[in-house]
Amino acid sequence: DTAVSQTPKYLVTQMGNDKSIKCEQNLGHDTMYWYKQDSKKFLKIMFSYNNKELIINETVPNRFSPKSPDKAHLNLHINSLELGDSAVYFCASSRERQERRPLHFGNGTRLTVT
Amino acid sequence: SQKIEQNSEALNIQEGKTATLTCNYTNYSPAYLQWYRQDPGRGPVFLLLIRENEKEKRKERLKVTFDTTLKQSLFHITASQPADSATYLCALADNNDMRFGAGTRLTVKP
Numbered sequence: 400d401t402a403v404s405q406t407p408k409y410l411v412t413q414m415g416n417d418k419s420i421k422c423e424q425n426l427g428h429d430t431m432y433w434y435k436q437d438s439k440k441f442l443k444i445m446f447s448y449n450n451k452e453l454i455i456n457e458t459v460p461n462r463f464s465p466k467s468p469d470k471a472h473l474n475l476h477i478n479s480l481e482l483g484d485s486a487v488y489f490c491a492s493s494r495e496r497q498e499r500r501p502l503h504f505g506n507g508t509r510l511t512v513t
Numbered sequence: 514s515q516k517i518e519q520n521s522e523a524l525n526i527q528e529g530k531t532a533t534l535t536c537n538y539t540n541y542s543p544a545y546l547q548w549y550r551q552d553p554g555r556g557p558v559f560l561l562l563i564r565e566n567e568k569e570k571r572k573e574r575l576k577v578t579f580d581t582t583l584k585q586s587l588f589h590i591t592a593s594q595p596a597d598s599a600t601y602l603c604a605l606a607d608n609n610d611m612r613f614g615a616g617t618r619l620t621v622k623p
Contacts, residue, residue, distance in 0.1 A: 403556070442557070442602065442613040489556050501547060502604075502611055504556030 402426050405490050405505035412480060413513055420475045420508045422490030431473035432491040432502065433465060442489065448473055449495075480512045515540045517605060519614040527622055532590040534617045536603030539584060543605040546579055546586050551600045551616065560601075561588075593621045 403424045412418055424431065433445040446465045447454045453465065462478045477484060487507045493500040516539045526532050536546070544565050549557035563570045563579045563586065570577045576589040590597050600616040 439615060440600070441615050444611065491556070501559035501562060502549075502557070503559070506554070506556050 403490055403492055403503050403505040405488075405508050407508060408506065409509050409511075411511045411513065414480055414482060416480050417476070417478045418480060418510070419477070420488055420490075420510075422473050422475070422505060424471055424490075424492040424503070426492055426494075426503060428492035428494050428503070429470065430493050430495060430500075431467070432493075433473065433475050434489040434491060434504075436487045436489060436507070438486070445475075445488075446473075477510075482512050485510055485512045515612070517541075517603065517612060517614040519601075519603060519617045521617045522615070523618045523620070525620045525622060526593055528593060528595060530593055532593050532597065532619055532621070534588040534601050534603075534619065536586040536588065536614055537584060538605055541584070541605055542581075545606055546577075547604045547611070548575075548577055548586075548588050549602040549604060549613075551602060557602055557613075590619075593619075595621050595623050597621050 405422045430449040432447045434442045435445055436442050444456050445459045448465055448467055464476045466474045487509050489507045490505040491502040493502050518537045520535050545562055547562045548560045550560055551557040561570055561572055561577045563577045565581050574591045578587045586603055598620050600618045602616045603614045604611045
């Protein structure tokens with residue numbers, strides 16, 4: 400069984416469009432995350448979220464917004480897509496938002512904006 | 514500013530040798546440091562965690578050291594195999610969120 404699953408795996412869209420990426424985890428974890436991996440392979444935190452608190456990386460444009468219908472899901476909505484948004488987006492989860500807790504990642508969504 | 518540097522973008526070694534990967538950091542005081550493996554088209558997978566008061570941690574053929582004075586972690590794979598070929602990422606916690614190095618791409622040649 401897949402622990403952290405994301406859909407779609409590939410997403411190609413045009414500038415200006417609005418798109419969503421879905422993420423689900425079946426590990427019973429309390430905290431979920433979105434990371435962006437750019438062309439240089441740096442993984443950068445975008446959001447971390449549990450049922451109590453959303454922490455947003457201040458460098459993330461407000462065109463990006465996480466939505467959590469329940470503890471097992473954290474979707475990523477992106478409005479007015481730009482060329483620079485092209486990257487691989489990873490969802491992750493951990494048992495708690497604590498620095499010692501390992502992260503469990505999905506396999507990523509490759510977003511291409513044309 | 515805080516930095517995490519994995520100072521080898523790519524490392525090629527012969528099967529059977531020990532691979533040593535380096536992670537250096539500045540302007541951090543991490544309590545924990547983690548290592549992940551990432552294969553092409555996949556998400557990172559957790560390998561090992563080492564605490565600041567631990568000098569060394571082992572798991573099968575893997576060994577991690579953590580020197581808070583040098584601000585450095587070394588990641589060793591002994592008796593390396595072609596299946597160990599992947600990108601290895603070190604990660605430090607920053608305000609409860611994980612911050613990653615850019616990774617070292619390891620290729621083990623038969």
